[in-house]
Amino acid sequence: xxxxxxxxxxxxxxxxxxxxxxxxxxxxxxxxxxxxxxxxxxxxxxxxxxxxxxxxxxxxxxxxxxxxxxxxxxxxxxxxxxxxxxxxxxxxxxxxxxxxxxxxxxxxxxxxxxxxxxxxxxxxxxxxxxxxxxxxxxxxxxxxxxxxxxxxxxxxxxxxxxxxxxxxxxxxxxxxxxxxxxxxxxxxxxxxxxxxxxxxxxxxxxxxxxxxxxxxxxxxxxxxxxxxxxxxxxxxxxxxxxxxxxxxxxxxxxxxxxxxxxxxxxxxxxxxxxxxxxxxxxxxxxxxxxxxxxxxxxxxxxxxxxxxxxxxxxxxxxxxxxxxxxxxxxxxxxxxxxxxxxxxxxxxxxxxxxxxxxxxxxxxxxxxxxxxxxxxxxxxxxxxxxxxxxxxxxxxxxxxxxxxxxxxxxxxxxxxxxxxxxx
Amino acid sequence: xxxxxxxxxxxxxxxxxxxxxxxxxxxxxxxxxxxxxxxxxxxxxxxxxxxxxxxxxxxxxxxxxxxxxxxxxxxxxxxxxxxxxxxxxxxxxxxxxxxxxxxxxxxxxxxxxxxxxxxxxxxxxxxxxxxxxxxxxxxxxxxxxxxxxxxxxxxxxxxxxxxxxxxxxxxxxxxxxxxxxxxxxxxxxxxxxxxxxxxxxxxxxxxxxxxxxxxxxxxxxxxxxxxxxxxxxxxxxxxxxxxxxxxxxxxxxxxxxxxxxxxxxxxxxxxxxxxxxxxxxxxxxxxxxxxxxxxxxxxxxxxxxxxxxxxxxxxxxxxxxxxxxxxxxxxxxxxxxxxxxxxxxxxxxxxxxxxxxxxxxxxxxxxxxxxxxxxxxxxxxxxxxxxxxxxxxxxxxxxxxxxxxxxxxxxxxxxxxxxxxxx
Numbered sequence: 111x112x113x114x115x116x117x118x119x120x121x122x123x124x125x126x127x128x129x130x131x132x133x134x135x136x137x138x139x140x141x142x143x144x145x146x147x148x149x150x151x152x153x154x155x156x157x158x159x160x161x162x163x164x165x166x167x168x169x170x171x172x173x174x175x176x177x178x179x180x181x182x183x184x185x186x187x188x189x190x191x192x193x194x195x196x197x198x199x200x201x202x203x204x205x206x207x208x209x210x211x212x213x214x215x216x217x218x219x220x221x222x223x224x225x226x227x228x229x230x231x232x233x234x235x236x237x238x239x240x241x242x243x244x245x246x247x248x249x250x251x252x253x254x255x256x257x258x259x260x261x262x263x264x265x266x267x268x269x270x271x272x273x274x275x276x277x278x279x280x281x282x283x284x285x286x287x288x289x290x291x292x293x294x295x296x297x298x299x300x301x302x303x304x305x306x307x308x309x310x311x312x313x314x315x316x317x318x319x320x321x322x323x324x325x326x327x328x329x330x331x332x333x334x335x336x337x338x339x340x341x342x343x344x345x346x347x348x349x350x351x352x353x354x355x356x357x358x359x360x361x362x363x364x365x366x367x368x369x370x371x372x373x374x375x376x377x378x379x380x381x382x383x384x385x386x387x388x389x390x391x392x393x394x395x396x397x398x399x400x401x402x403x404x405x406x407x408x409x410x411x412x413x414x415x416x417x418x419x420x421x422x423x424x425x426x427x428x429x430x431x432x433x434x435x436x437x438x439x440x441x442x443x444x445x446x447x448x449x450x451x452x453x454x455x456x457x458x459x460x461x462x463x464x465x466x467x468x469x470x471x472x473x474x475x476x477x478x479x480x481x482x483x484x485x486x487x488x489x490x491x492x493x494x495x496x497x498x499x500x501x502x503x504x505x506x507x508x509x510x511x512x513x514x515x516x517x518x519x520x521x522x523x524x525x526x527x528x529x530x531x532x533x
Numbered sequence: 534x535x536x537x538x539x540x541x542x543x544x545x546x547x548x549x550x551x552x553x554x555x556x557x558x559x560x561x562x563x564x565x566x567x568x569x570x571x572x573x574x575x576x577x578x579x580x581x582x583x584x585x586x587x588x589x590x591x592x593x594x595x596x597x598x599x600x601x602x603x604x605x606x607x608x609x610x611x612x613x614x615x616x617x618x619x620x621x622x623x624x625x626x627x628x629x630x631x632x633x634x635x636x637x638x639x640x641x642x643x644x645x646x647x648x649x650x651x652x653x654x655x656x657x658x659x660x661x662x663x664x665x666x667x668x669x670x671x672x673x674x675x676x677x678x679x680x681x682x683x684x685x686x687x688x689x690x691x692x693x694x695x696x697x698x699x700x701x702x703x704x705x706x707x708x709x710x711x712x713x714x715x716x717x718x719x720x721x722x723x724x725x726x727x728x729x730x731x732x733x734x735x736x737x738x739x740x741x742x743x744x745x746x747x748x749x750x751x752x753x754x755x756x757x758x759x760x761x762x763x764x765x766x767x768x769x770x771x772x773x774x775x776x777x778x779x780x781x782x783x784x785x786x787x788x789x790x791x792x793x794x795x796x797x798x799x800x801x802x803x804x805x806x807x808x809x810x811x812x813x814x815x816x817x818x819x820x821x822x823x824x825x826x827x828x829x830x831x832x833x834x835x836x837x838x839x840x841x842x843x844x845x846x847x848x849x850x851x852x853x854x855x856x857x858x859x860x861x862x863x864x865x866x867x868x869x870x871x872x873x874x875x876x877x878x879x880x881x882x883x884x885x886x887x888x889x890x891x892x893x894x895x896x897x898x899x900x901x902x903x904x905x906x907x908x909x910x911x912x913x914x915x916x917x918x919x920x921x922x923x924x925x926x927x928x929x930x931x932x933x934x935x936x937x938x939x940x941x942x943x944x945x946x947x948x949x950x951x952x953x954x955x956x
Contacts, residue, residue: 112757129757131723131917149676149725166917195757198917209627225913226722235724239679246669253572256662258749258928260658260947261684264955276708277698279738283954285699292947295956299649300554300659302572309684309732315702334535334552334618361789457642488954489646494554494589494621505681524683524715531706532687533718533909 116150119183121175128153128196129185131227132167143186144231145207146171147229154178154186166198166227167207215517222524222533230366235523237363238509241352242307245328245503248351252344254303254330260294261285261309267484271385274313274323285311288502289439291487293331294463298495302333310502315528317519320405320455322506326524328458331500338446341460341499342382342425345450346505349423350374356512357412367513376421385444402433407456422453429461436477437463437470446499453511460501467491539573542606551576551610552618555590555651557630566609568630568841569594570652576733577601577609580861589629589650591622599659645956653789658946660786661932665730668751668926673775675767677726677753682715685943690906697746708734713860715885716909721840723919725756734951738951742940743828743878745929745951753883753921764922765805765848765884768873771847771926775796779935786876787788790936799844807851810865825856832877845876858935860886860898862922869922872896876934878951883924890914892893 113126130148137143137160144155146161155171156178163169173187177465204213206227218225224234240324246256262276262283273284287307296304310327335341353371356364364370385403392407392413395398399409416422428444438445439462448463459476464470470491474480481488509521519525524533553571560566560583567578567586578594579601586592596610627636629650641648649655661885666804669679683700685706697705712729733750753771758764776794787793806814807902808826815830816822823830826849840843851867853931861868862885870884887893892916897903904911932944942948947956 129919140751148724149723150652152759162651168917168919170847185726195919196914196917198888199915202916223718223722224910224916226719227916229723232722232724235680236678238681242679243669243673246666250666255572255659256665257658257693257946258661258665258732259950260747262747262949262954275700277700278954279736279951281954291956295646296649296946299646299655300570300572300652301649301655309681313702403596486646489956490621491619493647493650494591494619496552496591496618523680523719526683526685528702531685531701531704533714533912 112288113147115153116145118153118175118187119185119238122177123175123186123189125172125174126187128171130156131165132165132169135161135163137228144189145182145185145507148293149398151448152182152229154181156186157189161192163192163194164198164200166202167194168196168198169194172229198359215519219519219525219530224525227328229519233366234513234515234521235362236511237356237360237513237522238505240356240360241505241509244352245307245348246305247355248255248348248355249305249330252303252347254305254332255296255301257289257293257296257301257304257306258308259286259296259306261311265483272313274311277441285313287312288327289329292497292501293329294437294498295332295490296500297500298465298490298493302496305330307505317528318405319519320507322518322522322525322527325507325518325522326505328503328505328508330374330499330502333496333498335462335497335499337449338427338461339382341462341501342427342448342450343501345460346377346380346421350377351524352508353377353512359374364513366431367515369513370511372421372423377423379419380425381415382418382425382427382448385426385430385433386404386428387421388426390425403456408451408456412451412454425449426450431476436473436479439464440473448501449503451505452508453514455507455511457507457511458501458503460499462497462499465491465495465497467495538571538576538597541576541598541603541610542608545600545608546598547570548595548597548613549610551578551594551596553591555586555588555592558584558588558937567612569603569610575605575652577604577914578612579609584615586617587613587621589621589625590617591619591621591832592617595722615896634930636751638942642761642942642948649878649946654943656786656789657932657936657938657944660779660783660927660936661944663779663783664928664935665804667775667778668730670778671729671771672728675726675770677728677755678724680712680716680724680727680729681705681718681731682709682719682729684734686714688906689795690830695736697734699722710735711750714750714913716752716923717860717918717921718913720754720756720921720923721913721916725919728753728930732877740951741828741850742942743930745945745948745950746929748941748945751926751928751930751931752923753925754921756919756921758885758920758922761850761871761884761922762805764924765871765873768881768883768926769800769803769923773800775931776900776935787936790938792936795844795846800846801843803846803848804838804842805848805850805871806851808856809851811847811849831874831879835874835877847874848872849874850917854899857943859896860904862887863896873924873926873950875931877938878930878934880930880934881887885920885922888914888918888920890918 131144135145166379173189231433306329412422450458506521553569556570557568593616595614727751835845838847873881929944
């Protein structure tokens with residue numbers, strides 16, 4: 111029966127079978143050391159001969175566990191037999207047993223199939239899997255139902271720009287840039303509280319460390335709210351739960367990346383400021399007046415929150431109507447909407463939505479839209495729709511900011527950008 | 534503070550606030566009964582006046598809970614005040630408080646935004662959400678890591694036919710028909726055991742009760758297997774867990790649809806038969822010789838398993854090479870592959886994959902393929918790849934077969950077929 115590398119330290123004196131990849135080979139005179147890598151970690155093998163193995167070969171090893179204070183974790187496996195399950199080409203395109211920081215992002219992404227073998231990189235996605243788990247757990251604990259909605263849409267609720275076009279039999283459709291329409295429809299259907307974990311597509315020609323053309327959106331939508339503050343409360347609950355679970359169960363990955371997560375007490379201190387207040391703070395910090403919150407402004411206002419409130423998280427509310435989509439619930443010239451800026455980056459946009467059919471019809475002309483142009487969308491509101499709202503958290507941005515990655519592409523297994531469609 | 538409809542029966546004598554949709558109005562002389570619907574269920578309201586309400590209006594009600602043995606669940610709310618949160622058009626396109634069986638599938642799907650308000654229909658998707666939860670729980674309990682991979686691919690691993698084309702900036706890409714390439718890459722990366730819940734696309738011109746052009750695929754892939762039997766063991770574990778949890782927690786939805794799930798003991802009796810044996814059984818049952826397993830054959834062999842083994846589930850193994858994709862691990866003229874047929878329908882296809890680079894190169898010409906034509910795919914195997922395999926369960930088909938729905942489109946929130954791209 112197989113033992114995992116991480117279990118070996120508890121099996122001194124026992125015979126074990128381990129399976130994995132040859133991570134490193136070191137020959138010291140007549141003795142050779144092989145570091146074997148499996149999904150749980152690494153274990154040192156000792157052989158009294160030169161091993162007929164190459165790097166990244168996959169092997170099955172039987173041996174006896176011995177204590178050795180010089181070995182990692184203080185144990186090693188004295189090899190009795192090795193079976194080769196798969197050989198590997200001796201010319202790896204990039205090294206997989208070195209610090210990836212030396213390789214550069216382009217090389218890591220061009221050789222993604224191989225760079226994902228680098229443990230420090232692979233573990234980014236173990237953290238991401240954990241975030242997915244914790245997000246679902248929290249949402250279900252709050253009475254939310256998971257939905258899976260179509261990503262092929264006849265037209266965009268947020269206007270036709272920024273959409274990828276798909277040839278669909280004899281017609282054209284688009285890839286959804288968010289499940290906005292569908293999550294609102296499900297709230298109105300009586301499900302009341304829904305969440306979706308799904309792909310979102312933006313056909314924008316960005317070339318920045320914060321944009322992906324395909325990303326995973328953690329979407330939430332809930333009925334019977336009064337304002338964006340109910341949504342911020344929900345997001346606070348989500349993030350405090352995710353951070354607490356990550357801290358408790360994924361501390362090894364945080365350590366590997368020299369990262370920490372905010373505590374619940376710290377998150378409770380995250381200020382809620384208006385868009386106007388945010389601009390004032392940024393203007394003051396930068397020493398010149400700003401008229402919008404650009405990426406530099408997001409960094410500056412998070413630094414301000416870190417210094418003033420002890421946490422680099424800021425909820426910005428009260429965006430002007432013209433800065434928000436037509437469906438955002440108005441409040442005089444402002445809206446019941448918010449962004450969450452975390453560690454210098456916007457990771458969430460959300461708000462209360464217009465739920466009144468007549469208010470929606472009155473709003474459309476202000477945005478150059480017509481009821482007919484919105485397809486089935488107005489149907490949601492025509493037959494009784496409760497006050498509601500929601501938001502979306504970008505999974506890759508959240509992963510990036512938890513670990514302190516310099517580019518959001520590092521938090522996507524197979525990132526897509528304007529030039530990158532492979533592997 | 535809000536009480537949910539399902540909690541009212543425990544609050545006799547208390548004042549409560551309930552929120553929801555007006556599901557039904559009945560006037561009996563001076564007294565009116567209003568059935569209020571929320572996400573938890575329904576509750577009867579009693580008014581001593583004609584209510585100024587319409588069907589599907591969203592209201593907030595304050596009242597006192599009283600026992601009434603004639604009311605559903607034996608309780609009703611004697612209304613003190615009603616606040617209207619949203620009015621509804623009086624002309625609903627389809628009724629939402631009647632048995633949907635009378636309406637016909639086309640009407641239900643054409644008016645999907647409204648038909649999802651029908652509780653029996655909405656609850657199909659509460660079951661589907663539960664399946665998603667249980668699938669994830671089981672996979673994580675077995676050491677699997679959740680992945681999210683790109684759905685935009687440069688070329689198809691299963692050939693270019695059946696793919697939807699996407700205009701991607703200055704080039705063309707395709708929507709992935711499965712995460713095959715990526716889940717194999719993640720196994721080889723050292724993650725060893727991965728699962729993905731994601732959309733899959735098939736540009737096939739089917740018009741059948743069993744096909745969708747966009748569906749949710751529950752994918753699994755695992756390293757260090759010996760044959761398809763290890764995969765069948767895993768799928769047995771998944772299904773036994775899902776069925777047990779559904780039986781324990783979602784019995785009300787099963788009852789609503791007059792459905793049952795197989796017990797663990799029943800699932801343990803599911804036979805594993807070869808493709809040749811399956812054809813023999815079908816031939817015998819039908820009274821004429823069959824040369825392949827078509828939809829009729831799937832029904833017949835499941836009926837046979839029900840009669841002979843007490844469970845309508847059959848694992849069919851040993852498919853011929855030419856019936857399987859090129860990457861399937863060969864065993865003489867057959868393959869280490871399987872299908873699961875459940876209640877008359879194929880809900881899973883899987884198998885061991887070729888993990889040896891040289892074996893892959895030798896196989897390609899037999900399928901008219903070249904190494905260059907496969908893009909990055911061969912890279913997975915060139916640098917050490919363990920024996921592995923996996924499978925995919927169609928979420929909508931599994932939902933359909935658990936509840937006994939007649940068409941798989943009933944198990945998709947917003948189904949896409951050749952003609953249907955809305956809502």
